[in-house]
Every structure is written in C-alpha cells, then in structure tokens.
Amino acid sequence: MGVLEKAPAKINLSLDVLGKRDDGYHEVEMIMTTIDLYDRIELESLANDTIHVSLASRYVPSDERNLAYKAAQVLKDHCNINNGVHIRMDKNIPVSAGLGGGSSDAAAVLRGLNRLWKLELPLEELAHIGSAIGSDVPFCVYNNTALVKGRGEKVFPLPKPPPCWVILAKPDIGVSTSKIFQLLNTEDVVHLRTEEIVNALIAKDFQKLCTYSANVLEKVTLERYPEVLELKKKMTGAGALGVLMSGSGPTIYGLVQQEKKGISIYNGLRGFCDEVYLVRMLG
Template sequence: MYVLEKAPAKINLSLDVLYKRPDNFHEVEMVMTTIDLADRVELSMLAEDRIKIESENRFVPNDERNLAYRAAKLIKDTYNINKGVRIKIVKQIPVAAGLAGGSSDAAATLRGLNQLWSLNLSLDVLATLGAQIGSDVSFCVYGSTALATGRGELITELPPPPACWVVLAKPSIGVSTQTIYQQFNTNNIAHPDTKGMISAINNNDYTTMCKKLGNVLESVTLSLYPEVRQIKQLMLQSGADAVLMSGSGPTVFSLVQHESRAERIYNGLRGFCGEVYVVRLLGYRQALD
C-alpha cells in the first residue's frame, strides 16, 4: 500500500512573543497560514519493522534528527505498531528557512500513517501527538489558517485570508530558531496587533491585513543577518504591498494583489538571492487533499 501526502509551507502573518515560561518555552501568539509551496511525502509499507527515511536533498537527515522520523516513531510507540514504513520526502520547501518545512513533513507523516495503518485517528488527536514533536507540527496537521497560542500547539482555526500572491526569498544562510530566541528580549518590544490581524482575516480585508503584519523576532534576525534586511528593502522598493520575515527567518515574504507586480519583485530578486518563489496563499484545509 502507498500513501501520498502534501506538506505545505507556512508563513507567519503575525508573530508575537509574550513571555518566557517556566518550562523554558516562550508563550506566543501567532497567526499562520499555508502557501502553495509544498514538499511531497510518500509513505509505503516495509517488510521489516523499521523506519526508513529517503530524500535526495543532502540537508535532510535520515535518522531521529528528522521530524518525520520522530513522527513515525511516536505513532509506532503510542499505538504499538509492529510494522515498518518507508518515508520518501521530496523537498520543495527550503531547509532552515522559517517556513516549517520539517514540521509540515512530520504532520504529513502523521496523517499518512493514520491512513496507511488504518488507525482512524481524528485530526485533533494527530495535532495533539504533533505537539510532542515540535511547536509548529500541530498547526501543520490542520494545514489551514489559525491562531496558534501556548508554545504554538494550541490551535484556533480561522477563515482563509484574502487571496493574493506571495513572493518568497531565502538568502543562502540557515537561521537557528533557538539562537534567535536566545537573543530575543521580551522587554521594550512593539507587539503586533494580533486581534487586528484576526479581524482583517475575518472581514476578508486585504489592506488591513497588510497593515497588521508583524513579527517581533524580525528585529533580532535583521540585526544578525544584514542580507535579510537587504531582501526586505529590495521587496519594498519593487512595489510590494507589505513585507515581513517569516518565523525566525531568514525567509522574507511580500504580499501583492497583482501577478505582474509579483513577477517584477521576483525578477528583481533573482540576481541577489538564490531561492525565490512566487506562490499563492492557500489557507484552507482542503489544500491537503
């Protein structure tokens, strides 16, 4: 038997950090949505009882460092599954980019194994399992648009955001989320208007959504990596409606309503940045089918 799952990337329309918790995680408020850039996760039965990760991308580990591997092990351990699985990950999402590629692969693995092994688990149960793997995995299980709170694992689904084009640019660097959080100071920061962002999405108000974009981690990453700041400036100069860094970076995205302007931004960045994409917002659960 063979199961194919789509693993879409996410962007943060709003990312706020409230305080550091006693468990050393940070309490966050994030509005996230999916975009039409996705890995493909192919799952098939193995004769022997083991987890086998395959990928042509040399940056994808094939052991317990891989979040998809951890997802498969968690399912096996939790439900006493004595079966093997081959997980082939076809990467399209840049690695270490702030786009939750690894988390989305893990979420796709949870959904796929639920089918492959006929476990009949709900998405809510899979999302709860996902929280044990990583903070973004719960959101990625649903693959929609949502407010994520707690350390990111408490999900309140929202309607899809207003339709638009997204131009993504990732410089040839990787950014450690842990490093950015270590440098982040919760004092004297300008918090984004999370409620305003949610209201804009609920009202399908593109202009207000653009105005309410915000990410408190952005200033930390921009101070450490000047190339990220340059990308943001280039996008603004090229006529983007709004520009923001996703997650802890280093990927920067711009929102535009017109395809011609998205292509202009794309062409302006190609010579400066190795990985540039023009995609659409998804933001709805059916995109996973």
C-alpha cells in the same frame, strides 16, 4: 500500496512573543497560513519493524534527527504499531528558512500513516501527538489558517486570507530558531495588535492585513543578518505589501494582488538571491 501526502510550507502573518515560560519555552501568539509551496511525502508499509527515510538532500538528515522519522516513531509508540514504514521525501521547501518545512513533513507523516495504518485518529489527536515533535507541528497537521498560542499546541482555526500572490525570497544562509529566541529580550518586545489581523481575515481586507502583520523576531534577525534586512528593503522598494520575515527567518515574503506585479518583483529578486518563489496562498 503506498500513501501520498503534500506538506505545504507556512508563513507567519504575525508572530508575537508574550514571555518566557517556566518549562523553558516561550509563550507565543501567532497567525499562520499555508502556501502553495510543498514537499511531497510517500509512505509505504514495511513488514519489519523499522523506519527508513530516503531523500535527495545533503542538508536534511535521514536518521532519527529527521522530524518525519520522529513523527513515525512517536505514532508507532502511541498506537503500539509493530509494522515499519519507508518514508520517501521530495523536498522543495527551503531548509532552515522559517517556513516550517520539517514540521510540515512531520505532520504529513502523521496524516499519511493515519490513513496507511487505518488508525482513524481525529486531527485533534494527531495534533496532540505532533506537539511532542515540534512547536509548529500541531498547526501543520490542520493545514489551514489559524491563531496559534501557548508554545504552539493551541490552534484556533481562522478564515483564509484574501486572494493574493506571495513572493518568497531566502538569502543563502540558515538561521537557528532557538538562537534567535535566546537573543530576544522579551521585556523590550512591543506586542502586536493580533486582533486587528484576525478582523482583517474575517473581513477579507487585504490592505488591513498588510498594515497590521508584524513579527517581533524580525528585529533580532535583521540586526544579526544584514543580508536579511537588505532583502526586506529590496522587496519593499519593488512595491510588495505586507513585507515580513516568516518565523525566525531568514525568508522574507511580500504580498501582491496582481499576478503581473508579482512576476515583476519575482524577476527583480532573482538577481539578488537564488531561492525566490512566486506562489498562491492556500490557508
């Protein structure tokens, strides 16, 4: 018997960098939510003590470099599990896109193996285990809307965003998160009014959410990749609101409340780049 898990993509409603930490990481303050674009993860126990990952993607490794593989190994070590697992991955989330696909896959493996191996670990413990795999994994374990602090390990649940459609567009480039953080001058950062975004979520205020959403990494990525800046201009010009880069990019997203408007913007962007999606918020 196998176990199936969905691994939804995330978007940043805000991303602020408060400074550089002594451990080399950056201190962040982010609000993230999940969207209805997801990978599918199927887990099957193996009698021998091995981890096998299979997927049809030339962009994603299937060995120990894969975050899903790492998640299985970390959980095996944490719980002294001698069984192996076959991880089948159906990838739909764009790679190196700022949408947390690898982190969400890892979180889905943690949740799925918790069920498959009947470990009965609480989500809090799975999130703690996930923090050793990647900064976004703890948030992805919960699969909600949340304020995230520290280097990503502190997750505080928030109300889900007001109902709306999300248009996502990714230019045909990949962006290194570590490289963007290296290029960021933390002394030049104009910090966000994160509390206003929290208040917008509590009040279900779509306009206020769009007004205060921001990402301090945008300046770095847009200066380095002019195609991302052009994409943001096109989406804004098409009438999307709250147009923002997710994570370190290069994906740009915009919000609309009317499905018809979302379809119109989606169709317009299809001629500009190949990877365009129209999805709903989950959160």
